[in-house]
Amino acid sequence: xxxxxxxTLTLPLSxxxxxxxxxLRQRSPLPQGEGQGxxxxxxxxxxxxxxxxxxxxxxxxxxxxxxAALSTTNFDELGRAVERLGVSGHPQALPLVEALRDxxxxxxxxxxxxxxxxxxxxxHAAATGEPAAEITPAGLQPLRLNNRVRRAVDGxxxxxxxxxxxxxxxxxxxxxxxGGLQPLRLNNRVRRAVDGxxxxxxxxxxxxxxxxxxxxxxFRGRDPEALAALETALAQEREPRVRRAxxxxxxxxxxxxxxxxxxxxxxxxxxxxxxxxxxxxxxxAFAGAPAPVxxxxxxxxxxxxxxxxLLRVGQDVVFGLSLGSVLLLAAIGxxxxxxxxxxxxxxxxxxxxxxxxxxxxxxxxxxxHAPFMLDWSLAFAIPLAFLVAGTVGAVIERTxxxxxxxxxxxxxxxxxxLSLILQxxxxxxxxxxxxxxxNPSWMSxxxxxxxxxxxxxxxxxxxxxLLVFFGLLLLLRRSSFGLAMRAVTQNxxxxxxxxxxxxxxxxxxxxxxxxxxxxxxxxxxxxxxVSPNLGQGYIIDSFLVVVFGGVGNxxxxxxxxxxxxxxxxxxxxxxxxxxGKILVLVALVLFIQRKPRGLFPLKGRAVEA
Amino acid sequence: xxxxxxLLRAIAADRAVPIAAxxxxxxxxxxxxxxxxxxxxxxxxxxxxxxxxxxxxxVSIDLVWGYGGILSLGHGVFFGLGGYAIGMxxxxxxxxxxxxxxPVLPDFMVFLNWTELPWYWHGFQHFxxxxxxxxxxxxxxxxxxxxLAFRSRVTGVYLSIITQALTFATxxxxxxxxxxxxxxxxxxxxxxxxxFPVRSDxxxxxxxxxxxxxxxxxxxxxxxxxxxxxGMVLVAVRDAESRVRFLGYRPEHYKLVALxxxxxxAGLAGALYVPQVGIINPSEFAPANxxxxxxxVAVGGRGRLVGAVLGAVAVNAAKTWFTGALPELWxxxxxxxxxxxxxxxxxxxxxxxxxxxxxxxxxxAVRPA
Numbered sequence: 001x002x003x004x005x006x007x008t009l010t011l012p013l014s015x016x017x018x019x020x021x022x023x024l025r026q027r028s029p030l031p032q033g034e035g036q037g038x039x040x041x042x043x044x045x046x047x048x049x050x051x052x053x054x055x056x057x058x059x060x061x062x063x064x065x066x067x068a069a070l071s072t073t074n075f076d077e078l079g080r081a082v083e084r085l086g087v088s089g090h091p092q093a094l095p096l097v098e099a100l101r102d103x104x105x106x107x108x109x110x111x112x113x114x115x116x117x118x119x120x121x122x123x124h125a126a127a128t129g130e131p132a133a134e135i136t137p138a139g140l141q142p143l144r145l146n147n148r149v150r151r152a153v154d155g156x157x158x159x160x161x162x163x164x165x166x167x168x169x170x171x172x173x174x175x176x177x178x179g180g181l182q183p184l185r186l187n188n189r190v191r192r193a194v195d196g197x198x199x200x201x202x203x204x205x206x207x208x209x210x211x212x213x214x215x216x217x218x219f220r221g222r223d224p225e226a227l228a229a230l231e232t233a234l235a236q237e238r239e240p241r242v243r244r245a246x247x248x249x250x251x252x253x254x255x256x257x258x259x260x261x262x263x264x265x266x267x268x269x270x271x272x273x274x275x276x277x278x279x280x281x282x283x284x285a286f287a288g289a290p291a292p293v294x295x296x297x298x299x300x301x302x303x304x305x306x307x308x309x310l311l312r313v314g315q316d317v318v319f320g321l322s323l324g325s326v327l328l329l330a331a332i333g334x335x336x337x338x339x340x341x342x343x344x345x346x347x348x349x350x351x352x353x354x355x356x357x358x359x360x361x362x363x364x365x366x367x368x369h370a371p372f373m374l375d376w377s378l379a380f381a382i383p384l385a386f387l388v389a390g391t392v393g394a395v396i397e398r399t400x401x402x403x404x405x406x407x408x409x410x411x412x413x414x415x416x417x418l419s420l421i422l423q424x425x426x427x428x429x430x431x432x433x434x435x436x437x438x439n440p441s442w443m444s445x446x447x448x449x450x451x452x453x454x455x456x457x458x459x460x461x462x463x464x465x466l467l468v469f470f471g472l473l474l475l476l477r478r479s480s481f482g483l484a485m486r487a488v489t490q491n492x493x494x495x496x497x498x499x500x501x502x503x504x505x506x507x508x509x510x511x512x513x514x515x516x517x518x519x520x521x522x523x524x525x526x527x528x529x530v531s532p533n534l535g536q537g538y539i540i541d542s543f544l545v546v547v548f549g550g551v552g553n554x555x556x557x558x559x560x561x562x563x564x565x566x567x568x569x570x571x572x573x574x575x576x577x578x579x580g581k582i583l584v585l586v587a588l589v590l591f592i593q594r595k596p597r598g599l600f601p602l603k604g605r606a607v608e609a
Numbered sequence: 610x611x612x613x614x615x616l617l618r619a620i621a622a623d624r625a626v627p628i629a630a631x632x633x634x635x636x637x638x639x640x641x642x643x644x645x646x647x648x649x650x651x652x653x654x655x656x657x658x659x660x661x662x663x664x665x666x667x668v669s670i671d672l673v674w675g676y677g678g679i680l681s682l683g684h685g686v687f688f689g690l691g692g693y694a695i696g697m698x699x700x701x702x703x704x705x706x707x708x709x710x711x712p713v714l715p716d717f718m719v720f721l722n723w724t725e726l727p728w729y730w731h732g733f734q735h736f737x738x739x740x741x742x743x744x745x746x747x748x749x750x751x752x753x754x755x756x757l758a759f760r761s762r763v764t765g766v767y768l769s770i771i772t773q774a775l776t777f778a779t780x781x782x783x784x785x786x787x788x789x790x791x792x793x794x795x796x797x798x799x800x801x802x803x804x805f806p807v808r809s810d811x812x813x814x815x816x817x818x819x820x821x822x823x824x825x826x827x828x829x830x831x832x833x834x835x836x837x838x839x840g841m842v843l844v845a846v847r848d849a850e851s852r853v854r855f856l857g858y859r860p861e862h863y864k865l866v867a868l869x870x871x872x873x874x875a876g877l878a879g880a881l882y883v884p885q886v887g888i889i890n891p892s893e894f895a896p897a898n899x900x901x902x903x904x905x906v907a908v909g910g911r912g913r914l915v916g917a918v919l920g921a922v923a924v925n926a927a928k929t930w931f932t933g934a935l936p937e938l939w940x941x942x943x944x945x946x947x948x949x950x951x952x953x954x955x956x957x958x959x960x961x962x963x964x965x966x967x968x969x970x971x972x973x974a975v976r977p978a
Binding site for chain 1: 674680754757758760761763765766767769770771773774775777778781782784785896900903904907937940941943944945946947948950951952955
């Protein structure tokens with residue numbers, strides 16, 4: 001076996017610029033290269049890399065002759081044999097792999113002995129490279145390749161050329177030849193080795209972030225060679241987060257090492273305690289190992305699967321809650337107009353749309369006139385959206401709906417007409433295309449809640465919906481306007497005789513409901529595209545929420561919105577999005593048969609009127 | 610004999626109905642003759658045929674809304690189901706002439722790697738079966754839905770909303786490829802019907818005439834129905850459901866019968882419509898389509914049957930003109946139509962012509978409480 005002398009290589013950028021060279025040399029517990037001058041850290045790295053490659057190859061040397069292993073017709077076995085040969089350091093490795101690549105490697109049908117043919121047509125024995133003059137092509141079959149083998153060949157050629165005594169070839173392998181642009185090619189094994197090397201090197205970096213990253217890299221690489229370095233690092237590690245990562249890396253590496261079963265079982269337990277897909281992958285790789293390691297690993301995989309399934313349900317519930325909060329925002333405005341005034345407002349969805357477009361316009365104006373305030377555009381958009389949608393709603397009430405009280409079906413038609421007009425108006429003003437509204441910086445990214453990762457914007461919408469909901473509740477319960485509204489809901493005539501100006505309350509109520517729809521639009525603009533059809537997508541759902549919850553009952557609306565949202569999202573993985581929605585709709589239709597007035601119906605004489 | 614005379618008299622009580630019947634038939638025949646001797650352009654025939662189908666759909670809506678007080682926002686379901694039934698028949702008739710030349714499976718099934726015909730596609734190769742299904746399937750859907758809804762006394766806007774949910778759910782379901790109805794693309798590429806090519810001029814004229822006859826018969830039938838004792842009770846249910854119940858009637862039965870008949874008429878309209886436009890896809894189930902059909906009735910004048918025909922033809926003619934001349938203004942016009950008609954023409958266009966309040970047609974005038 002040869003240890004390569006260091007050469008200056010053009011390493012890919014990602015490899016080269018990971019670490020400052022100081023750290024590399026100063027802390028490295030691994031053997032250092034003898035390179036000097038400008039290319040010296042690169043040389044060190046390369047030496048390390050090669051040393052590691054050889055180290056990886058070491059355990060494999062115990063296995064049967066790597067050349068004889070090539071004598072197979074099974075592509076998988078052949079691929080593995082080529083990989084093994086590539087790192088075996090066998091003197092004939094390079095010509096053999098090249099011959100295999102070019103279809104010049106032959107197998108004698110009678111006994112499976114391998115021969116390769118050189119460029120001049122002479123045959124050589126595979127094991128020794130000696131010319132085999134007596135051989136004729138008659139009894140020979142060329143070894144065939146598939147893509148799997150081809151990849152292995154490429155990988156092996158890449159690593160073999162690094163070991164080549166001919167510096168020209170080494171240079172070529174590193175991409176340093178006249179063409180000069182070829183990057184050093186890595187197969188997965190080499191890549192793992194490189195990862196491992198980099199990992200163990202930066203395990204001692206003073207920067208905890210880099211140490212963490214290094215530990216994660218060792219974890220992914222599962223490199224038993226890094227164990228020693230890892231354990232040293234672990235002994236002096238203080239940062240709990242990094243410690244945990246290192247323990248996991250240690251566990252993964254232990255599993256791959258030749259240590260005793262007890263250590264491996266402990267490693268499995270450690271991995272099991274971090275139930276994610278990476279641990280699962282690591283464990284699954286050892287599930288086939290002999291007992292007791294294999295069964296324990298398989299059991300741990302099953303446990304992680306259970307945990308992940310639970311996590312998915314949790315994630316679905318959170319998604320459901322966020323969908324529910326959107327529905328809640330869209331529906332409470334409707335609950336107000338429908339509940340208080342008995343008016344079906346088919347243009348409600350368009351109020352949502354107006355709110356979304358208001359947000360868009362505010363953001364657009366800020367971008368051109370006050371870019372420094374862009375993060376706070378929502379602070380302006382929220383009241384403005386409320387005002388815009390509320391004003392439009394009040395105007396609609398004054399000009400159309402007022403004349404249609406007591407004729408709910410006609411109201412439905414007239415407001416549907418209004419929704420068409422509003423949509424077309426917006427379409428001609430802003431175009432039919434989707435408009436994008438950006439998230440402010442404090443709303444982008446995601447929040448880690450236990451093990452669930454939740455998009456910040458969705459979390460904010462839940463908060464916003466609840467704020468609006470309780471604000472509205474407070475308004476209805478505690479303000480004189482709310483009192484008047486409730487009075488009109490319960491008994492319009494009596495309220496009128498008590499001196500409440502019911503037409504004015506009607507207008508304000510309608511404005512309030514529409515304004516809340518505008519707020520829903522602000523929220524929707526953060527998670528959905530703003531288009532003239534925005535409202536239509538939500539209107540049927542919002543109606544169902546109101547009807548499901550019980551008309552005129554805000555708490556019912558709250559429960560109904562979250563129930564529908566969560567049920568919808570929970571059904572999705574089993575039934576698919578569309579079928580899930582259909583199931584929900586059918587269930588709702590059946591539910592309304594059972595309880596025609598919703599979950600929490602208003603009771604009393606006024607209801608039947 | 611006396612029964613027949615009484616029936617005719619009942620039909621003729623609203624003189625607009627026989628007049629409309631004569632006008633429809635005369636127009637259809639004139640178009641047919643005009644087209645065969647070249648004075649009427651080819652494109653006009655299927656267009657008028659389409660209007661007649663819409664008018665039939667509108668009549669079916671008027672029966673439940675104008676007379677039963679049931680505002681269905683889901684009649685598109687019945688219309689679409691009827692259309693799908695006849696569409697399936699015509700798909701089966703394509704046979705090995707399809708792109709994939711499969712002897713039995715329609716193209717889209719071959720495309721989806723289906724190996725055999727789903728059970729619900731069997732029988733549709735026979736026209737009588739398909740025609741029966743075009744009426745029965747909407748009828749049964751209406752029966753089940755209406756039975757559940759009316760039994761639990763879901764009324765008014767609640768009923769409207771769940772009919773809307775029904776059509777929305779149907780649309781989503783038919784969009785799915787696994788349903789076996791062609792998914793997104795629906796059913797199209799029809800070749801022939803009853804042995805004649807669908808796209809021939811003669812077939813177009815025949816379909817248009819068939820639509821006219823179906824419309825006239827439905828109009829007369831519905832008129833007879835609403836003039837009968839049954840119709841009287843239905844109107845009473847519309848105006849004061851509780852009172853009718855207290856008088857010993859079962860309002861839900863009357864509403865159910867009306868809804869089932871109406872659904873079958875809508876299915877008939879769909880079945881006549883599909884061969885004329887040559888395609889049926891899930892967008893027929895879009896909630897907006899059903900609402901638009903309701904607006905035809907409102908525009909024409911509900912509770913008059915003839916009003917439904919008038920509204921359907923007028924609105925669709927306007928739509929054809931607008932989408933040709935001022936496409937971006939069509940939605941404005943339609944929206945304004947909704948608003949203005951409900952505000953100023955509670956009795957529709959027909960209300961402009963007839964000053965005398967027909968006793969049976971009168972919409973209850975409810976003042977704001």
